[in-house]
Amino acid sequence: MNAALARLGGHVWRLGALILVSVAALQLYFLARVALMAVVDPQSTAFQRSEAWRLLVEKNRIEWSQQWADYERISPNLKRAVIASEDAGFADHSGVQWDAIERAWERNQQAEARAARINAERERRAAARQGRRPPSAQATPKPPARVQAKVVGGSTITQQLAKNLFLGSERSLARKAQEIVVTFMLESLLSKQRILEIYLNSVEWGEGVFGAEAAARHYFHVGADRLGARAAAQLAVMLPAPKRFEKRPHSAYVIGRAGTVMARMGAVEPP
Template identity: 75%
Template sequence: MRAVLRAAARLFTLMLLSVMALQLYFLARVALMIVVDPQSTSFQRSEAWRLLVEKQQILWAQEWVDYERISPHLKRAVIASEDAEFAEHSGVDWDAIERAWERNQRAEALAERLAAQNERRAAKLPAGKAPAAPRPAKVVGGSTITQQLAKNLFLGSERSLARKGQEFVITMMLEALLSKQRILEIYLNSVEWGEGLFGAEAAARHYFRTGAQSLGVMQSARLAVMLPAPKRFEKRPNSAYVAGRAATIAARMGAIDPP
């Protein structure tokens, strides 16, 4: 019995040391970003591999530009769209998480009611026929810009408590070591704006044939609209939804004071 306990204690110690070593690795990487621009993110590397496997080529566009060379309109638009409390919170917006949880609960309850109705309809249909499957509940996130950056820099896209916990830890590291301005600079230079399209400079040139520094109010608002689902919106960047949502974001931009 004692041998088993000693083995379990050694295993626990090794696991604890591994977790600590991983956190020190993340901490060192974040600290390096104080002075060194990150060359790539975990998400970008996974996308490059996906493109290579699926299309046997990597069509890629990204160009780093300093904070001062990014239009203040784009900074305001992205904050207004993605994280209105960016300048005030310490990395995690608990109110936004609570609101997202409540919306997801309502969406899940609606999806369950629709599924029950679908089953009742199926029972009344002739054999061999089935009603159209209801759409799955849409999951709404409450992640801040800092949390999104933490995930993109170091983590995968899987959903688990362990991954979310690690995201929170890295978020705290980013907020502790980097200024809000630096966090936003890295985010705007690394976020996805289409398949193989990363960063404000590449997005501005791809969609508007101009540089990130020259983006106007509505151009910036349109780019901000695309962020939650860039691969979907890049197919119809001038859709009615994008235009309407961009107008809403543009109206909110005046209240945003970027860092």
């Protein structure tokens, strides 16, 4: 019995050691990739590659628009607009704003609880309607449409870049923890200017539209260096949900929110 327990303990120890070595190797891989980004522009991100695969599978073709623009060739208006809209404390924080994450978590918990109450009430009403029908008229009930909780994020620009560069879109504590680790790597090895440059060149602005240069040409038919304040603010407003706004980039909502962003841009000094 003792020998069997000893063998089991040895297997567990070796498995734990293997997991630790694998995790450490993964962190070293991420660290090396981030260090290389100090001098080499990343050619693609994990998110871009997953999007390319999705387009190929769903549409049997990849319609893609992306062209790297150096930091000096991106309008200061866009830099100010994106910081004002996405991460007002970008220049000052160390990559993670814990209070913003806490507020987002609380709001998401409330949204999920609200969605659960609405779904439960819809199911109760559907069951009541089915129960009032004569037995001869009853059929397999169609399940009521379910409300999905609207999830908000508390991520900084650096966190968004960490996720886009290396990680998937699933929501889990392990993925969030890895995102924070990569965020600190980015903040430790790259300047704020370089982080913003990579972010603006890799972020999604519509299906198959990535980076400031492609977005400026797609929506306003100018280069990224010629974006005015209003156009830049509209692009910044689109960032949280580009696929939702790309069909109506000049909608009343986008224009209205752009006005709010423009009002904040004067207080922003890009790195």
